[in-house]
Amino acid sequence: MSQHHAPRQYLNWLASLGLLLLLGLGVELLLQQYGLRQQQAEQQRLLAHANEVRAVLLGELNATLHLATGLASYIPARQGRIDTAELEPWLQGLFQQGRYIRNIGLAPDNRIDFLYPLSGNEAALGLYYPDLPKQWPTIQRIIASAQPRLDGPLQLVQGGRGLIYRVPVFLADQRYWGLISTVIDFDRLFAEVEAVARQRGLAIALLPLDAAQQLALTSTPDTELHLPVFLAGANWQLQARLLNPQPPLLRGLRLVGWGLALAVSALIGMALHSQQRKTSLLLALSQSQRDFLQAFELAPQGMALLDAQGRLLAVNQALCRLLQQSPTQLLQRSVMQLCVPAEREQLQVRLATLRFGHNDSWFLQLLDGQQQQIAVECSAAILGQLGSASEVRILHVQDMRERLRLQRLQSEFTASVSHELRTPLTAIAGALGLVNGGALGEVPAAMRELLQIAQANSQRLQELINDLLDMEKLLAGKMRFEAREQPLWSLLQEAVLHNQPYAAQHQVQLQLLGPPCQVAVTVDGQRLAQVLANLLSNAAKFSPPGSSVEVAAVVQGGHVRVSVRDQGPGIGENFRARIFSKFTQADASDCRQKGGTGLGLAISKELIERMHGRIGFDSVEGQGSTFWFELPISVTKPQDAST
Incomplete structure (x- = not known):
């Protein structure tokens, strides 16, 4: 009997060993995946921190270069002459803002003859760039390209290392004047960046970027990577490595029993968690649907659910009361049948062009059970799938008769x-x-x-x-328009002439800029003069004394644009959306300095649109505003404005 039991015990042992090996293999696979995730997390941490350090480096350099760039416009403005007394206060302000600027040098004809500050930089004064064989080829390329460039880090003749931002300067006649060189104290800047890197557990170095490394991020070991740094023509690579990398997963002794228990309990836990989550989601979905249907049915405004073809799938009590029809009379009917015939095509287009995640609204005339028209405001949105219907739309209907x-x-x-x-x-x-x-x-x-x-x-x-x-x-719609074809330029001349006395009260000069625009427009001359008077009076009212308001006309395709440009304070961002609304003014306080009814621009918009044009404005706060309107050019040949 022992002979029969021996093979069975052997088979049981083999089966247990096989199961044990299978579970052990699963544990090892899980541990391997965990190790890979740890490694990926380490790499992501390294990449995230290295990107932060690179952003700090680029941010500091960009801020410094931005301050130094403004000097390039000074030289052409002064026809190449350098006024030391005028420059030094300005440069002193730059140094107070730019923490890492070591000096700024002006080199007319490629020789540095002005340095600020001179103290500590005397060795660079009088330096002639063609005498520098290592730097001169780069400088020649900068002059040829007429583009500024950042070079370095370089060993400076006055000691230390620096980054040099060279800006070629050309005068108004395109003659090459020389270079403006801004020297950035590289040692100080990089020390600050290194301090930031150490706070994030990194050691960094800034190295030249090879041509093969300009196309992609290159990673070496898991704890080291190279990031490209491009700025103002300079190409570097930021080498970063972790100072304290996480130790690898220790592969000590693994208790097979604990491994199996952990694996089984994890699988059972995930299964139970998944089942519980699925049940909770189903209950929440069911409750959400019940809440939606209850809110839908009891909503105070009319609501309906439509399919993709516009058929009514459900209607609430408020819509039935509004249309004086029962749900059985409305369901499965097309919503097109409920509106007046003239607006059915518009409603069909509105529903067909709905996009998921967007809510569209419009006005409509519906018909009730007695075929009486009801003015309503409709809004619609796509809900998604509901039951067997796909792309269900919800329609909101608001009775507008009382409003x-x-x-x-x-x-x-x-x-x-x-x-x-x-x-x-x-x-x-x-x-x-x-x-x-x-x-x-x-x-x-x-x-x-x-x-x-x-x-x-x-x-x-x-x-x-x-x-x-x-x-x-x-x-x-009771205002009469007597539109006739007439030259635009003469209308502009009359408007400037008639509104100049008002502008003179504000010490402002109205100017009609040439050349004359020889086109004709079909407008009501009196109404167009009213629009121009509103725009010109506003421009004069908000312009500073002694300034001018410019009126111009430019042909753009089949339209002509008339613009009125002032030199006032501009229009604030919070007021722009309401500027053509009724009773709105930029200064709406009780003690505002500028008078007005707040209706001028609203009236102008209505008048221009009644004459088949459009009106708008462009403004930069603090730099004035330009109000404009466009009118279609008459097809017939215009008469000369001088006649």
Whole structure:
């Protein structure tokens, strides 16, 4: 019997040994993968820290080069002459900002005859670049390319190592003047960068970059790499290695039992965790769907779910009440059938051009159960897949009838009040004008200032009422336009002439820049003059005294662009989006210095668009603004502006 048990025990032992070897192999594979991940993490840490050090080096160099570059515009501006008394305060300011600038040298005709500071750099004064055989070929290439270049590190004649940023200077007639050399104290700069590297556990070196290394990052051992550094024509490689690399995974004795227990428990744990996570996700998804359907059904505004063809998959109670139809009457119908025929194509295009992650909104006229039109605002977005339907869209419908009614009442009230105020204000302004003009005798000194303020405010109120009436007419479509073809240049000449007295009050000169633009446009001359008056008065009002406002016209394809450029403070970023809105001004405080109704640009935009043009502006804060509008050029041949 022992003879029968021996082979079975042998087979069991072999099976146990095989299972043990299999589990051990799995453990070894897991350990090997862990070691690889450790190695990759070490390399990523090395790469991340090396990139940080390189960024610090480039940041310091860029800041220094940026400060030194401004000097290159000084020499041509002075026709090549060097004014020491004028340069030294400026250079002193550069040195206070540039921590690593050792000196700046000016070398007309390639000989350094000016150094700042001179102290400590005397050995470089009078240096003639062609006498430097190691540097002169590089300098010749810089002059030939007319581009600045950073060279080094080089051993300096005044001691120490430095990086030299050479800028070739050419005068206005393109004659070569000489070089501006900014010497950067390489030893100090690199010591600072090394300190940063040591804080990150790196040892670094800056080496020349070989041609084979310019195309890709080259890594040597796991604890060392080379990063390319390119700046202003200089090509280096930053060598970085870890000072304290993580020790490799110790491969000591492994207890097979602990390994198997760890492997089995990890697999069981991952399986249980995966199952629990899947169950939690399903429960959360189910709860989310229930919450969505409840919010969908009880939402105060109309909502519907549509498929890719625009069929109604679900509607809520608010939409049914709005359309006065039951869900059974609406479901599976095309949403196109619910809007007026004239807008069905627009609705179809809107739904077809929806993009995932974007919400689009527009106005629409829907039809209720009695075929009555309902003004609504719609917005739609793509939800994704829902059940068997793909690319389900959710449509929001907001009833706009009450809002439109209130807007209409507001407009009617504004127009009525404006009309009622115009007549008494005209009489008040006229009476004040007669009194201030001396028609009733000389005004007492104690009353003169108060009467002048009253007259100015009454005139300002008249302008506001006129602008309000114009805006209401534009929005209601009641403003008459008598468009006819006429030369543009003569309209610009008249606008500059008629608005010059107002500009003179602000000590500003209006200038119409030539040459004359010989094109014709089809416009209402009076309305175009109103637009030009708004733009010119704004430009004059915000320009500093003694400056000029430039008006120009340029043909661009089938359009002509008219621009009004001022030298004012420019337009702030937070105001640009609202500049063509009603009752908006850049200075909206109660004590603003510039008057105005805040309607001029809004009216100008409406007028230009009614004449088939467009209006806009370009502005840099602190450097003035340019307002422009474009009009289509008439097809017929224009007449000469002088006729």
